[in-house]
Amino acid sequence: xxxxxxxxxxxxxxxxxxxxxxxxxxxxxxxxxxxxxxxxxxxxxxxxxxxxxxxxxxxxxxxxxxxxxxxxxxxxxxxxxxxxxxxxxxxxxxxxxxxxxxxxxxxxxxxxxxxxxxxxxxxxxxxxxxxxxxxxxxxxxxxxxxxxxxxxxxxxxxxxxxxxxxxxxxxxxxxxxxxxxxxxxxxxxxxxxxxxxxxxxxxxxxxxxxxxxxxxxxxxxxxxxxxxxxxxxxxxxxxxxxxxxxxxxxxxxxxxxxxxxxxxxxxxxxxxxxxxxxxxxxxxxxxxxxxxxxxxxxxxxxxxxxxxxxxxxxxxxxxxxxxxxxxxxxxxxxxxxxxxxxxxxxxxxxxxxxxxxxxxxxxxxxxxxxxxxxxxxxxxxxxxxxxxxxxxxxxxxxxxxxxxxxxxxxxx
Numbered sequence: 001x002x003x004x005x006x007x008x009x010x011x012x013x014x015x016x017x018x019x020x021x022x023x024x025x026x027x028x029x030x031x032x033x034x035x036x037x038x039x040x041x042x043x044x045x046x047x048x049x050x051x052x053x054x055x056x057x058x059x060x061x062x063x064x065x066x067x068x069x070x071x072x073x074x075x076x077x078x079x080x081x082x083x084x085x086x087x088x089x090x091x092x093x094x095x096x097x098x099x100x101x102x103x104x105x106x107x108x109x110x111x112x113x114x115x116x117x118x119x120x121x122x123x124x125x126x127x128x129x130x131x132x133x134x135x136x137x138x139x140x141x142x143x144x145x146x147x148x149x150x151x152x153x154x155x156x157x158x159x160x161x162x163x164x165x166x167x168x169x170x171x172x173x174x175x176x177x178x179x180x181x182x183x184x185x186x187x188x189x190x191x192x193x194x195x196x197x198x199x200x201x202x203x204x205x206x207x208x209x210x211x212x213x214x215x216x217x218x219x220x221x222x223x224x225x226x227x228x229x230x231x232x233x234x235x236x237x238x239x240x241x242x243x244x245x246x247x248x249x250x251x252x253x254x255x256x257x258x259x260x261x262x263x264x265x266x267x268x269x270x271x272x273x274x275x276x277x278x279x280x281x282x283x284x285x286x287x288x289x290x291x292x293x294x295x296x297x298x299x300x301x302x303x304x305x306x307x308x309x310x311x312x313x314x315x316x317x318x319x320x321x322x323x324x325x326x327x328x329x330x331x332x333x334x335x336x337x338x339x340x341x342x343x344x345x346x347x348x349x350x351x352x353x354x355x356x357x358x359x360x361x362x363x364x365x366x367x368x369x370x371x372x373x374x375x376x377x378x379x380x381x382x383x384x385x386x387x388x389x390x391x392x393x394x395x396x397x398x399x400x401x402x403x404x405x406x407x408x409x410x411x412x
Contacts, residue, residue: 066257071183071264083179083256084172093171097164100157107157111150113142134324141317141338149313152305159298166291173287175255180267182252187266189245196238203231272385283374292367296360303356310349312341 066082069075084090117138124133143150206227252261283289318335 068256068258068262071262073265073267076180076183076267079256080176080179080183084175086257087175087255090168090171090175093164093168097161097168100160100164103157103160104154107150107154110153111143113140115140136322137319138322139317139319141315144314144316144337146313147308147311149305149308149311152301152308156298156301156305159294159301163291163294163298166287166294169287170291179255182248182255183264184267185248186245186252186261186264189241189248190264191266193238193241193245196234196241200234200238203234272382281375281378283371286370286374289367289370289374292363292370296363296367299356299360299363303353303360306349306352306356310342310345312339314339 066086068079068082071079115138117136119134119136121134122132123130249261252264253259315338316336317338318333320331320333323330
């Protein structure tokens with residue numbers, strides 16, 4: 001019957017051989033995978049440039065088609081929501097949020113039991129004798145008390161998640177507003193284009209009539225020239241409107257991921273009341289301001305964590321060194337409390353604390369800047385809104401006057 005030491009030696013050596021062969025297998029698989037990734041597939045379409053060098057065609061991934069409903073007022077919320085969900089900027093921010101959630105588990109792992117093992121297999125030379133040898137080292141530890149440094153790190157990472165979610169909400173707001181604006185511009189510009197086109201169709205036959213009147217002597221050539229000039233200006237404006245309409249269609253297609261924009265109907269006008277007192281506007285529900293506040297809390301928690309990390313740390317630790325032979329005589333094991341304190345780190349902690357304080361001050365100033373910017377933007381937007389309402393009122397008066405002139409011209 002084999003001795004226990006012999007059995008352990010054989011087991012350790014077998015594990016070492018299996019481990020080394022397994023590493024070699026994995027390296028071979030890794031090399032094979034790398035070769036596949038760096039070697040172009042043989043079935044792709046090839047061409048050649050003017051120098052006769054073969055070129056491999058590149059293929060861009062296609063965006064999956066999105067099932068929109070008709071672009072009407074009733075479907076506004078649903079279609080805009082689909083556009084936001086499929087926007088690359090929103091997806092990128094959503095992935096950042098998922099990454100920050102994973103970061104909580106990373107921070108919490110430092111408070112759990114930590115265990116490592118190392119196996120060294122090879123040959124041992126002693127007294128001019130060489131024989132196979134193996135040595136296993138096992139270490140286990142858990143932090144018992146660190147003045148809250150680990151807890152501060154976990155809470156700081158939770159604030160990262162909150163900040164990331166607020167940033168995600170800000171991205172959603174921005175994309176939704178731009179998508180709605182693109183919708184409004186497409187519907188408006190297409191209506192303007194139709195009105196211009198109808199006007200051109202109505203005005204074109206009049207040029208012949210004006211020319212006949214001029215030839216008959218009823219009107220002079222100066223009047224005919226003025227009429228032609230007005231018509232030319234009308235055509236130039238029509239071309240500008242068509243160009244603006246094409247640009248708005250392109251912007252609309254980019255937000256809603258469409259090759260060609262479908263028929264888009266106008267959105268009903270939204271009326272706002274008076275702005276009121278700007279000094280009382282706080283924007284407390286603004287996502288980007290909330291993200292800034294969460295980031296400030298995160299940096300304060302990181303500051304507390306760095307301060308706590310400079311204090312002594314108490315851990316429960318144990319380690320053992322187990323040879324393949326003479327287990328009872330040569331095994332070394334230790335288990336107990338580990339009290340560690342860094343007397344000098346070259347000023348690293350002080351520099352980190354000072355850096356975090358400056359960063360917190362900077363974030364406070366950024367918050368003030370965001371509030372001022374939002375208030376100024378609100379004033380500008382309301383002035384634009386009131387000016388637009390005034391323009392609508394004036395345009396209605398001009399429209400009524402134009403109708404009267406048209407009816408008078410028809411009578412003449």
